[in-house]
Amino acid sequence: MSFYQKTTLVRNILLIAFALAFLAVVLKLYASAREVSLIREAEALYKQNKLEQAVERFSSAQTYDAITYGDPEIREALGALDQIHSQLADIDARLSLSHEGKDYKALLETYRSYADLKASFSQKPPAQKAYFQQISTGLSIEKDMQSEFSQYRAQFEAQMANNLKKGSYQDESFIPNLIAMPGDYFEGGKEKELTALFKNYDRKKFRDQKENQSFATVVGNTAKSLRLYQENHFNAPWLVDALEQYGLQTLSKESANIEAFINDAKLYEQIKDVLPNASDVLALIDRKIDGFFTKAEQYVKGNAFDKAIELYQALGAYKSTASYLTQLQDRWLDHDPLQLLQKQYPDKTFSDVVSGKDRFGAQLYAAGVADGNQLYYAAKLTDGDVRFWDAALDDSTRVKKLSLTESIAENNQLVLLVESTSPNRKSTFTGYAVNPSSLKKWFLMEADGLTVQEPGLLVFENPVGEGEGQTEAPYQLHDSSLSYIGKTTDEPSDSGNGESGQGTDGLGGGNGDTGTNGAGESGGSTDNSGNNTIAPADGSKPVDPAATPKQLVIQQITNVHASPDAGSDVIGQVTAGDTLQIEAEKNGWYRIEYNGAAGWIKP
Structure with missing residues (x-):
């Protein structure tokens, strides 16, 4: 590029810059002049109290922002008014958008x-x-808001009416919407008008649901409504009152049906958050539940254990009763050891029961016959372990009596002695040894009677086989058999002193649940007057023909106890129609001979 060209380029650039600068000055002068003009107009209008026009001029002047001109106080006042206009214009725009x-x-x-x-x-x-x-x-801001809120209120009230008409209450959004509505739009006062509106709606809704819905639905929906009121800080006492009254009526009627009561009580307790602290329904629930537990305790005290268990099991749906049931089972077993068998074999009915406690190496024990031909024995050992034994009996005979004894064998072996019918003699005597894992049949003999003279020595009356016809045929008991040892030389005495262990259907030694050694067990003696009357050592009185019957015909199944005490061990039962020989009397109890042992009954 030549020097001339360079010079020309510089000149042109300077001319353009000058032109732009001149234009800027002109524009600045124009803006300043225009701003001054608008400010003057605004001040004049402000002084004439034409505020809206003054603010309009002032706002237009601010767009130039070329100079600072005019009365500072008026400028400040117009600036504040301009801000008000902007804020209200923004609110008006938002109102239109909503x-x-x-x-x-x-x-x-x-x-x-x-x-x-x-x-x-x-x-x-x-x-x-x-x-x-x-x-x-x-801008019609307040007027437009009044119109908007009036339309929304009409819409919300229409939703309420529609819910009542259809009986559908899933959508109740109108409740918080009405509560949120400003109080300016309630001529009679917001709380007063809304209370009347909601109370009318809730009462109709509650009546409809009470007539057509379940307890659970009514309680659940009412609690939902109350929570909605609480969330929106609105008090609805009428709804609480209706719910409490309904709960009282329903639960009071159900108090005889424990399952229904507990089910509905639990449902009601789940809504504690919307109930008053002094809820009458919650107080009723507490009283009734306490009453049920008291009733269960009374059942236990009255030995009605099955009813107590049923009640505790039902109460388990309300709160855990596991500890109560565990204690109850122990008490029931202690009262009636037969439950050892009943719980193990719930589908069986036992007869000829022998049971007791703290004997034969067991805390509790029970033996019985079920299905006519099956022998069962159960024992809760001293270590708490519970064991069970069973053995099949002869189908051709019927069990007459069952007894437990440790006096038969020399080694104190526990034996279940079964006396059953016999085709050839009065009875069949079968002994089962209670071994750790089984009931082992030890011996069987048909005879008219049995007495244990001493451990290992059994004396049968008129047995089948060796010793037949003898009133006392002695047999030696071995590990797995009986052996006849010859005719005894001493005949039984009529004095009843029992030294030889004689008797019919009896077990000697005094160690069995039904065993006896004749008069020796009772500790009696012969009266010196020679009338052979036994004076029992247990405090009972001998039979007085004038006061006590010699025989008693049993009218119903009756337990035989080990002593004249209702809390003593039950050693067996006598059935209706049995004729019993009365040996003595004590406090309304009669002593009888049961399986060769002394037993007590109270008809």
């Missing part, structure tokens, strides 16, 4: 913004307050 979008939440937010802004002007100069009201009125 209307177009049918957005109730946005309407509420717009109302709160307007209310806050209006409240902030309560302490402002009169000119600003007047201008605020002028612009607000000009």
Whole structure:
């Protein structure tokens, strides 16, 4: 590029720069002049109290922002008024958007913004307050809000009516919506009008549900409504009262049906969060539950264990009764050891039962016959272990009596002695040794009677086989058999002194559950007058023909006890129709001979 060209380029650039600078100056002068003109107009209008026009001029002047001109006080006042106009214009725009979008939440937010802004002007100069009201009125903000909220209220009340008409209450959003509505739009007072509105709705709804829905549905839906009121900080005492009255009526009627009562009581207790602290229904539930537990305890005290168990099991649906049931089972077993068998074999009915406690190396024990031909024995050992034994009996005979004894064998072996019918003699005597894992049949003999003279020596009356016809045929008991040892030389005495262990259907030694050694067990003696009357050592009185019957015909199944005490061991039963020989009497109890042992009954 030549020197001339370079010079020309520099000149042109300078000319353009000058032109731009000149244009900027011109524009600045114009803007300044225009701003001054608008400011002057605004000040003049402000002085004439034409505030809206003054703010319009002032706002237009601010767009130039070329110079600072005019009265500072007027400029400050016009600036404040201009801000008011902008804020109200923004609220008006938001109000329009909420209307177009049918957005109730946005309407509420717009109302709160307007209310806050209006409240902030309560302490402002009169000119600003007047201008605020002028612009607000000009934009129809309050009028438009009144219209919007009126339309929404009508919509919400229509939803309430529709719910009642259809009987459907899934959508109750109108409750929080009405509660959120500003109090300005309730002529008679917000709380008063809403209380009347909600009370009418809730009462009709509650009546409809009570007539057509279950207890669970009514309680659940009512609690849901109460929670909705609580979340929106609105008190609804009428609904609490209706719920409490309904709960009292329902649960009072169900108190005789424990399962229904507990089910509904648990449902009601799940809504404690909406109930008063002094809820009458919760108090009723506590009283009834306490009453059920008291009743169960009374059943236990009255030995009605099956009823107590049934009641505790039902109460288990309300709260855990496992500990109660465990204690109850122990008490029932202690009272009636037969439950050892009943619980193990619940489908069986036992007869010829022998049971007791703290004997034969067991805390509790029980033996019985079921299905006519099956022998069962159960024992709760001293270590708490419970064991069971069983053995099949002869189908061709019927069990007459069952007894437990340790006096038969020399080694104190526990034996279950079964006396059953016999085709050839009065009875069949079968002994079962109770071994650790089984019942072993030890011996069998048909005879008219049995007495244990001493451990290992059994004396049969008229047995089948060796010793037949003898009143006392002695047999030696071996590990797995009986052996006849010859005719005894001593005949039985009529004095009843029992030294030889004689007797019919008896077990000697005094160690068996039903065994005896004749008069020796009772500790009696012969009266010196020679009348052979036994004076029992247990405190009972001998039979007085004038006062005590010699024989007693049993009218119903009766337990035979080991002593004249209802709490003593039950060693067996006598059945209706049995004729028993009465040996003595004590406090209304009669002593009888049972399986060769002394037993006590109280008809």
